[in-house]
Amino acid sequence: MTDPVPDPGDDLAVYVHWPYCARICPYCDFNVVRDRGRAEEQAALVRAILTDLEAQAALAGPRRLASIFFGGGTPSLMAPEAVAAVIERAQALFPPRGAIEITLEANPTDAESGRFAALAGAGVNRLSMGVQALDDAALAFLGRNHSADEARRAVAVAGRAFDRLSIDLIYARPGQTAAGWTAELTEALELGFEHVSPYQLTIEPTTAFGRAVARGAWTPPDEDQAATLYETTQAVLERAGFDAYEVSNHGRGPAARSVHNLHVWRGGDYLGVGPGAHGRLTLQGVRTATVAHRGIGAYT
Protein backbone atom coordinates (compact mmCIF):
# COMPACT_ATOMS: atom_id res chain seq x y z
CA MET A 1 0.00 0.00 0.00
CA THR A 2 1.35 3.46 -0.82
CA ASP A 3 1.57 6.40 1.51
CA PRO A 4 -1.55 8.64 1.08
CA VAL A 5 0.42 11.94 1.15
CA PRO A 6 3.85 11.53 -0.43
CA ASP A 7 4.65 15.26 -0.50
CA PRO A 8 2.48 18.21 0.62
CA GLY A 9 3.67 20.31 -2.39
CA ASP A 10 1.55 23.40 -3.03
CA ASP A 11 -1.66 21.85 -1.75
CA LEU A 12 -3.34 23.51 1.17
CA ALA A 13 -5.19 22.11 4.16
CA VAL A 14 -7.88 24.00 6.07
CA TYR A 15 -8.31 23.93 9.87
CA VAL A 16 -11.62 25.28 11.22
CA HIS A 17 -11.80 26.08 14.95
CA TRP A 18 -15.24 25.85 16.61
CA PRO A 19 -14.73 27.11 20.19
CA TYR A 20 -17.99 26.07 21.90
CA CYS A 21 -18.22 23.16 24.37
CA ALA A 22 -21.18 21.87 26.40
CA ARG A 23 -18.91 21.80 29.45
CA ILE A 24 -15.32 22.91 29.98
CA CYS A 25 -13.11 19.96 30.98
CA PRO A 26 -10.75 20.63 33.92
CA TYR A 27 -7.59 19.61 31.99
CA CYS A 28 -8.24 21.57 28.79
CA ASP A 29 -6.40 24.76 27.86
CA PHE A 30 -7.63 25.03 24.27
CA ASN A 31 -9.44 28.22 23.16
CA VAL A 32 -12.92 27.20 24.36
CA VAL A 33 -16.09 28.75 25.81
CA ARG A 34 -19.27 27.26 27.30
CA ASP A 35 -21.98 26.79 24.65
CA ARG A 36 -24.88 28.85 25.97
CA GLY A 37 -26.98 28.29 22.88
CA ARG A 38 -26.49 31.81 21.51
CA ALA A 39 -27.76 31.15 18.00
CA GLU A 40 -27.12 34.67 16.68
CA GLU A 41 -23.55 34.73 17.96
CA GLN A 42 -22.92 31.32 16.37
CA ALA A 43 -24.45 32.38 13.04
CA ALA A 44 -22.22 35.48 13.09
CA LEU A 45 -19.22 33.25 13.77
CA VAL A 46 -20.05 31.04 10.77
CA ARG A 47 -20.28 34.17 8.57
CA ALA A 48 -16.94 35.40 9.93
CA ILE A 49 -15.32 32.02 9.21
CA LEU A 50 -16.57 32.16 5.59
CA THR A 51 -15.30 35.74 5.20
CA ASP A 52 -11.94 34.79 6.73
CA LEU A 53 -11.63 31.85 4.29
CA GLU A 54 -12.18 34.21 1.37
CA ALA A 55 -9.71 36.79 2.67
CA GLN A 56 -7.02 34.15 3.21
CA ALA A 57 -7.74 32.59 -0.19
CA ALA A 58 -7.06 35.99 -1.80
CA LEU A 59 -3.66 35.99 -0.07
CA ALA A 60 -2.82 32.36 -0.79
CA GLY A 61 -3.62 32.51 -4.52
CA PRO A 62 -4.70 29.48 -6.59
CA ARG A 63 -4.13 26.30 -4.62
CA ARG A 64 -5.56 22.78 -4.40
CA LEU A 65 -7.35 21.63 -1.26
CA ALA A 66 -5.69 18.69 0.54
CA SER A 67 -8.03 18.21 3.51
CA ILE A 68 -10.35 19.96 5.96
CA PHE A 69 -10.27 19.47 9.74
CA PHE A 70 -12.98 20.80 12.05
CA GLY A 71 -11.48 21.00 15.56
CA GLY A 72 -12.29 22.74 18.76
CA GLY A 73 -13.84 23.08 21.10
CA THR A 74 -16.63 20.80 20.03
CA PRO A 75 -17.47 21.03 16.33
CA SER A 76 -19.98 18.17 16.70
CA LEU A 77 -22.17 20.88 18.27
CA MET A 78 -21.99 22.91 15.03
CA ALA A 79 -25.12 23.11 12.90
CA PRO A 80 -24.69 20.60 10.02
CA GLU A 81 -25.81 23.35 7.57
CA ALA A 82 -22.93 25.51 8.83
CA VAL A 83 -20.48 22.61 8.40
CA ALA A 84 -21.79 22.11 4.85
CA ALA A 85 -21.42 25.83 4.08
CA VAL A 86 -17.79 25.89 5.22
CA ILE A 87 -16.96 22.74 3.22
CA GLU A 88 -18.64 24.14 0.11
CA ARG A 89 -16.84 27.47 0.37
CA ALA A 90 -13.44 25.88 0.99
CA GLN A 91 -13.89 23.58 -2.02
CA ALA A 92 -15.04 26.47 -4.21
CA LEU A 93 -12.01 28.56 -3.25
CA PHE A 94 -9.50 25.70 -3.50
CA PRO A 95 -10.63 23.01 -5.93
CA PRO A 96 -9.64 19.59 -4.56
CA ARG A 97 -8.02 17.04 -6.89
CA GLY A 98 -10.68 14.48 -6.01
CA ALA A 99 -12.47 13.30 -2.92
CA ILE A 100 -10.62 14.68 0.10
CA GLU A 101 -10.50 13.77 3.77
CA ILE A 102 -12.88 15.91 5.86
CA THR A 103 -12.50 15.24 9.59
CA LEU A 104 -14.61 16.54 12.45
CA GLU A 105 -13.95 16.17 16.20
CA ALA A 106 -16.94 14.80 18.08
CA ASN A 107 -17.78 14.33 21.74
CA PRO A 108 -19.48 10.96 22.33
CA THR A 109 -22.74 12.02 23.97
CA ASP A 110 -26.20 10.71 23.08
CA ALA A 111 -27.22 14.23 22.03
CA GLU A 112 -24.33 14.57 19.62
CA SER A 113 -24.53 11.09 18.13
CA GLY A 114 -28.05 12.03 17.02
CA ARG A 115 -26.39 14.50 14.64
CA PHE A 116 -23.74 12.21 13.14
CA ALA A 117 -25.82 11.23 10.10
CA ALA A 118 -26.52 14.91 9.33
CA LEU A 119 -22.80 15.74 9.69
CA ALA A 120 -21.96 12.94 7.26
CA GLY A 121 -24.62 14.37 4.92
CA ALA A 122 -22.87 17.74 5.19
CA GLY A 123 -19.71 16.15 3.75
CA VAL A 124 -17.73 15.00 6.79
CA ASN A 125 -16.17 11.60 6.04
CA ARG A 126 -13.95 10.98 9.06
CA LEU A 127 -14.93 11.35 12.71
CA SER A 128 -12.38 11.89 15.47
CA MET A 129 -14.12 10.83 18.68
CA GLY A 130 -13.05 12.28 22.02
CA VAL A 131 -13.81 9.20 24.11
CA GLN A 132 -10.86 9.92 26.50
CA ALA A 133 -11.50 6.84 28.70
CA LEU A 134 -13.60 3.69 28.76
CA ASP A 135 -13.95 3.71 32.51
CA ASP A 136 -16.69 5.62 34.36
CA ALA A 137 -14.53 6.62 37.34
CA ALA A 138 -11.85 7.98 34.99
CA LEU A 139 -14.45 9.88 32.95
CA ALA A 140 -15.85 11.44 36.14
CA PHE A 141 -12.32 12.40 37.22
CA LEU A 142 -11.74 13.99 33.79
CA GLY A 143 -14.97 15.98 34.22
CA ARG A 144 -16.52 14.51 31.07
CA ASN A 145 -20.23 14.84 30.35
CA HIS A 146 -20.66 11.24 29.13
CA SER A 147 -20.33 7.73 30.56
CA ALA A 148 -18.35 4.87 29.02
CA ASP A 149 -21.59 3.24 27.85
CA GLU A 150 -22.75 6.47 26.24
CA ALA A 151 -19.41 6.61 24.40
CA ARG A 152 -19.81 2.96 23.26
CA ARG A 153 -23.29 3.80 21.91
CA ALA A 154 -21.94 6.88 20.12
CA VAL A 155 -19.18 4.78 18.52
CA ALA A 156 -21.79 2.32 17.21
CA VAL A 157 -23.83 5.19 15.70
CA ALA A 158 -20.68 6.75 14.22
CA GLY A 159 -19.72 3.42 12.64
CA ARG A 160 -22.97 3.46 10.66
CA ALA A 161 -22.47 7.05 9.44
CA PHE A 162 -18.71 7.16 8.72
CA ASP A 163 -16.21 4.80 7.07
CA ARG A 164 -13.28 6.26 8.98
CA LEU A 165 -13.18 6.62 12.77
CA SER A 166 -10.44 7.80 15.09
CA ILE A 167 -10.42 7.74 18.90
CA ASP A 168 -8.74 10.17 21.33
CA LEU A 169 -7.81 8.69 24.71
CA ILE A 170 -6.08 10.29 27.70
CA TYR A 171 -3.68 8.16 29.75
CA ALA A 172 -1.30 8.72 32.68
CA ARG A 173 -4.24 9.47 34.93
CA PRO A 174 -3.62 9.26 38.70
CA GLY A 175 -3.70 5.65 39.92
CA GLN A 176 -3.83 4.19 36.39
CA THR A 177 -2.08 0.82 36.11
CA ALA A 178 -0.50 -0.74 33.02
CA ALA A 179 -3.00 -3.64 33.25
CA GLY A 180 -6.00 -1.29 33.43
CA TRP A 181 -4.72 0.80 30.53
CA THR A 182 -4.04 -2.31 28.43
CA ALA A 183 -7.62 -3.47 28.99
CA GLU A 184 -9.02 -0.05 28.04
CA LEU A 185 -6.88 0.28 24.91
CA THR A 186 -7.75 -3.28 23.88
CA GLU A 187 -11.46 -2.52 24.23
CA ALA A 188 -11.00 0.66 22.17
CA LEU A 189 -9.43 -1.43 19.38
CA GLU A 190 -12.26 -3.97 19.56
CA LEU A 191 -14.71 -1.13 18.95
CA GLY A 192 -13.27 -0.99 15.43
CA PHE A 193 -11.17 2.21 15.27
CA GLU A 194 -8.65 2.34 12.41
CA HIS A 195 -6.82 5.26 14.05
CA VAL A 196 -5.91 5.95 17.68
CA SER A 197 -4.59 9.19 19.25
CA PRO A 198 -3.46 8.42 22.82
CA TYR A 199 -2.49 11.59 24.72
CA GLN A 200 -0.56 11.59 27.94
CA LEU A 201 -2.43 13.77 30.46
CA THR A 202 -0.69 17.15 30.52
CA ILE A 203 -1.23 19.36 33.54
CA GLU A 204 -1.61 22.88 32.17
CA PRO A 205 -1.04 25.54 34.87
CA THR A 206 -4.01 27.73 33.83
CA THR A 207 -6.59 24.92 34.10
CA ALA A 208 -8.62 23.58 37.05
CA PHE A 209 -6.29 20.53 37.08
CA GLY A 210 -3.26 22.84 37.13
CA ARG A 211 -4.66 24.64 40.19
CA ALA A 212 -5.62 21.36 41.93
CA VAL A 213 -2.14 19.87 41.45
CA ALA A 214 -0.49 23.14 42.59
CA ARG A 215 -2.41 23.07 45.89
CA GLY A 216 -1.60 19.37 46.38
CA ALA A 217 -5.17 18.04 45.92
CA TRP A 218 -3.76 15.13 43.90
CA THR A 219 -0.55 14.11 42.18
CA PRO A 220 -0.12 12.94 38.59
CA PRO A 221 1.80 9.68 38.00
CA ASP A 222 5.57 10.09 38.41
CA GLU A 223 7.93 9.94 35.42
CA ASP A 224 8.57 6.21 35.79
CA GLN A 225 4.87 5.32 35.86
CA ALA A 226 4.16 7.70 32.95
CA ALA A 227 7.00 6.05 30.97
CA THR A 228 5.59 2.58 31.73
CA LEU A 229 2.16 3.67 30.49
CA TYR A 230 3.72 5.19 27.35
CA GLU A 231 5.57 1.94 26.61
CA THR A 232 2.37 -0.03 27.25
CA THR A 233 0.61 2.16 24.69
CA GLN A 234 3.23 1.53 22.03
CA ALA A 235 3.35 -2.23 22.73
CA VAL A 236 -0.45 -2.77 22.67
CA LEU A 237 -0.90 -0.75 19.48
CA GLU A 238 2.06 -2.32 17.71
CA ARG A 239 0.81 -5.83 18.55
CA ALA A 240 -2.55 -4.90 17.03
CA GLY A 241 -0.90 -3.78 13.77
CA PHE A 242 -0.91 -0.01 14.36
CA ASP A 243 2.13 2.10 13.50
CA ALA A 244 2.99 5.43 15.14
CA TYR A 245 3.22 7.57 12.00
CA GLU A 246 3.31 10.78 14.03
CA VAL A 247 3.93 11.67 17.72
CA SER A 248 0.44 10.93 19.10
CA ASN A 249 -1.14 9.31 16.06
CA HIS A 250 -1.29 5.61 15.29
CA GLY A 251 -2.95 4.12 12.21
CA ARG A 252 -3.69 0.52 11.29
CA GLY A 253 -1.73 0.62 8.02
CA PRO A 254 -0.94 3.62 5.77
CA ALA A 255 -4.52 4.05 4.47
CA ALA A 256 -5.72 4.72 8.03
CA ARG A 257 -3.30 7.64 8.53
CA SER A 258 -4.87 11.07 8.61
CA VAL A 259 -4.09 12.99 5.42
CA HIS A 260 -4.55 16.24 7.36
CA ASN A 261 -2.14 15.28 10.19
CA LEU A 262 0.46 14.12 7.67
CA HIS A 263 0.11 17.26 5.58
CA VAL A 264 0.72 19.49 8.62
CA TRP A 265 3.43 17.19 10.02
CA ARG A 266 5.34 17.32 6.74
CA GLY A 267 5.28 21.10 6.60
CA GLY A 268 2.41 21.59 4.14
CA ASP A 269 0.62 24.95 4.14
CA TYR A 270 -2.64 25.19 6.03
CA LEU A 271 -5.17 27.94 6.63
CA GLY A 272 -6.50 28.37 10.16
CA VAL A 273 -9.97 29.89 10.43
CA GLY A 274 -12.08 30.47 13.55
CA PRO A 275 -11.14 32.13 16.86
CA GLY A 276 -7.51 31.60 17.85
CA ALA A 277 -6.80 29.31 14.89
CA HIS A 278 -3.18 29.06 13.75
CA GLY A 279 -2.11 28.72 10.12
CA ARG A 280 1.07 28.41 8.05
CA LEU A 281 1.09 29.98 4.63
CA THR A 282 3.87 30.37 2.09
CA LEU A 283 3.53 33.91 0.73
CA GLN A 284 5.99 35.04 -1.96
CA GLY A 285 8.30 32.21 -0.97
CA VAL A 286 8.23 33.04 2.75
CA ARG A 287 6.56 30.66 5.22
CA THR A 288 4.29 32.87 7.32
CA ALA A 289 2.59 31.99 10.60
CA THR A 290 -0.95 33.32 11.01
CA VAL A 291 -3.06 33.46 14.16
CA ALA A 292 -6.66 34.64 14.40
CA HIS A 293 -8.15 36.76 17.23
CA ARG A 294 -8.89 34.44 20.16
CA GLY A 295 -12.09 36.12 21.31
CA ILE A 296 -15.33 35.34 19.46
CA GLY A 297 -16.35 39.02 19.57
CA ALA A 298 -12.99 40.17 18.22
CA TYR A 299 -13.00 37.51 15.47
CA THR A 300 -16.52 38.21 14.17
Ligand SMILES: C[S@@+](CC[C@H](N)C(=O)[O-])C[C@H]1O[C@@H](n2cnc3c(N)ncnc32)[C@H](O)[C@@H]1O
Ligand atom coordinates in the same frame (compact mmCIF):
# COMPACT_ATOMS: atom_id res chain seq x y z
C1 LIG B 1 -9.15 20.02 21.34
S1 LIG B 1 -9.65 18.54 22.09
C2 LIG B 1 -11.19 18.47 21.21
C3 LIG B 1 -11.92 17.19 21.28
C4 LIG B 1 -13.31 17.20 21.82
N1 LIG B 1 -13.81 18.44 22.19
C5 LIG B 1 -13.36 16.30 23.05
O1 LIG B 1 -13.12 16.80 24.14
O2 LIG B 1 -13.60 15.13 22.88
C6 LIG B 1 -8.61 17.37 21.31
C7 LIG B 1 -8.02 16.32 22.22
O3 LIG B 1 -6.96 16.83 22.98
C8 LIG B 1 -6.77 16.00 24.10
N2 LIG B 1 -6.43 16.85 25.24
C9 LIG B 1 -6.90 18.08 25.51
N3 LIG B 1 -6.31 18.58 26.62
C10 LIG B 1 -5.44 17.63 27.07
C11 LIG B 1 -4.52 17.53 28.17
N4 LIG B 1 -4.40 18.52 29.05
N5 LIG B 1 -3.80 16.40 28.29
C12 LIG B 1 -3.91 15.41 27.39
N6 LIG B 1 -4.75 15.44 26.34
C13 LIG B 1 -5.50 16.53 26.18
C14 LIG B 1 -8.05 15.21 24.31
O4 LIG B 1 -7.81 13.84 24.10
C15 LIG B 1 -8.98 15.75 23.25
O5 LIG B 1 -9.79 14.77 22.69
Ligand code: SF4
Ligand atom coordinates in the same frame (compact mmCIF):
# COMPACT_ATOMS: atom_id res chain seq x y z
S1 SF4 C 1 -11.49 18.60 26.01
FE1 SF4 C 1 -12.92 18.93 24.35
S2 SF4 C 1 -14.95 19.17 25.35
FE2 SF4 C 1 -13.42 19.37 26.94
S3 SF4 C 1 -13.13 21.59 27.09
FE3 SF4 C 1 -11.52 20.80 25.74
S4 SF4 C 1 -12.35 21.00 23.69
FE4 SF4 C 1 -14.07 21.20 25.13
